[in-house]
Amino acid sequence: MCAIEAGKRGRKALLLEHANKIGKKILMSGGGRCNFTNLSVNASNYISENPHFCKSALARYTPADFISLVEKHQVPFYEKTLGQLFCQHKSADILDILASECTSFGVNIATLTSCQSISHTDANTYELQLERDDKASSVSSTSLVVASGGLSIPRMGASGFGYQVAEQFGLPLIPTRPGLVALHLDESAQGGLAQLAGISVDVSVSCNSKSFQEALLFTHRGLSGPAILQISSYWQAGEALEIDLLPQHDLEQLLTEWEPQSTLLINQLSKLLPKRLLEYCLQDYPQLPTRQYNRQQRQQIIKSLHQWQVKPCNTDGYKTAEVTLGGVDTKALSSKTMAASKQPGLYFIGEVVDVTGWLGGYNFQWAWASGWCAGQDV
Numbered sequence: 001m002c003a004i005e006a007g008k009r010g011r012k013a014l015l016l017e018h019a020n021k022i023g024k025k026i027l028m029s030g031g032g033r034c035n036f037t038n039l040s041v042n043a044s045n046y047i048s049e050n051p052h053f054c055k056s057a058l059a060r061y062t063p064a065d066f067i068s069l070v071e072k073h074q075v076p077f078y079e080k081t082l083g084q085l086f087c088q089h090k091s092a093d094i095l096d097i098l099a100s101e102c103t104s105f106g107v108n109i110a111t112l113t114s115c116q117s118i119s120h121t122d123a124n125t126y127e128l129q130l131e132r133d134d135k136a137s138s139v140s141s142t143s144l145v146v147a148s149g150g151l152s153i154p155r156m157g158a159s160g161f162g163y164q165v166a167e168q169f170g171l172p173l174i175p176t177r178p179g180l181v182a183l184h185l186d187e188s189a190q191g192g193l194a195q196l197a198g199i200s201v202d203v204s205v206s207c208n209s210k211s212f213q214e215a216l217l218f219t220h221r222g223l224s225g226p227a228i229l230q231i232s233s234y235w236q237a238g239e240a241l242e243i244d245l246l247p248q249h250d251l252e253q254l255l256t257e258w259e260p261q262s263t264l265l266i267n268q269l270s271k272l273l274p275k276r277l278l279e280y281c282l283q284d285y286p287q288l289p290t291r292q293y294n295r296q297q298r299q300q301i302i303k304s305l306h307q308w309q310v311k312p313c314n315t316d317g318y319k320t321a322e323v324t325l326g327g328v329d330t331k332a333l334s335s336k337t338m339a340a341s342k343q344p345g346l347y348f349i350g351e352v353v354d355v356t357g358w359l360g361g362y363n364f365q366w367a368w369a370s371g372w373c374a375g376q377d378v
């Protein structure tokens, strides 16, 4: 986005990529259909030490702007759920848009090219030592934009390069950790949970005053699914999640309704939740009709289904995390241009910056918006 915008302004742009092709994360995103933006984007959909930082860029380059670009290239798309826009066909359609815009505006792309070192000269120029096929070369420019992403999915080319550049030029960093990631449970602490692998239920999950109501998926190692990926970005080691397995129902009221009936409670509940899950949650109670549980048992059953406490032991880590939380501290950047305030000509955009979106197209919108803003200034 930044190179395209710079190219539009008549700037000579060179895009350096160390992988064999550009935009691999675009290709693998959204299950192959790239959730390229969201109809409703605002600062509350992002996590950052400074929650206001992203406002300016998101207002200057909006989802409607990116949608116009997608429409200009006649790429069909649809709203899947919760404002999330996906390609009708394939993620490559989005990458093709960006590549074609790069061609139109004279952006040069150098793949399989790594940057060995950077120096900043007195003439306010950045000199980069490059390597391609064991051949060394160098390039210089008055602007250097770091768009190298976070640490997630190293096999797709992710590296800590952007953080090293920030450190080299004295920009502070917010510690990084994996976000939008599955959570692991300690099997001995949560005995028997692995048997639930494959079950998916709509839940409301809460942690640190944040809640998400979406699907939860039980896995062999713990919990995943959109609800868990969302809350994982707010979860810190040692904390418990509170899961409401019946967010659409009031179990207290249901128990009162079911009281006159002689059907076993677990059979009543199995109209709402998978039986295997209920057997796990109610394993400490005898299987009885609703009216035969005493008051204390009823309260405990309500609690175990509406306020189930689960303490994950870990995340699945960067190897599967969709994003990296933390990164270049926004304190050191202009929210309008993404330029480093104390280092002329140096910019940081996208995921390398300490701005991390929710699941739902927010991370790409941040990448487009921050790139667009830098592109107006370089």
Ligand SMILES: Cc1cc2nc3c(=O)[nH]c(=O)nc-3n(C[C@H](O)[C@H](O)[C@H](O)COP(=O)(O)OP(=O)(O)OC[C@H]3O[C@@H](n4cnc5c(N)ncnc54)[C@H](O)[C@@H]3O)c2cc1C
Pocket (backbone or CB within 6 Å): 016, 017, 018, 019, 021, 022, 023, 024, 025, 026, 028, 029, 030, 031, 034, 035, 036, 037, 113, 114, 115, 147, 148, 149, 150, 152, 153, 156, 157, 158, 159, 160, 161, 162, 320, 321, 322, 323, 349, 350, 351, 352, 360, 361, 362, 363, 364, 365, 367
């Ligand atoms: C599986 C998966 C699915 C996702 N799905 C979605 C989705 O549907 N919607 C959404 O909004 N977000 C999604 N995301 C998040 C989104 O992909 C990222 O937030 C976004 O790609 C960040 O853009 P970026 O340009 O900052 O970094 P990246 O897209 O990571 O691009 C950085 C580029 O820099 C290159 N690079 C790294 N180090 C160097 C170096 N030293 N030298 C040269 N090049 C280097 C990398 O190879 C890469 O091509 C998904 C992420 C993953 C992992």
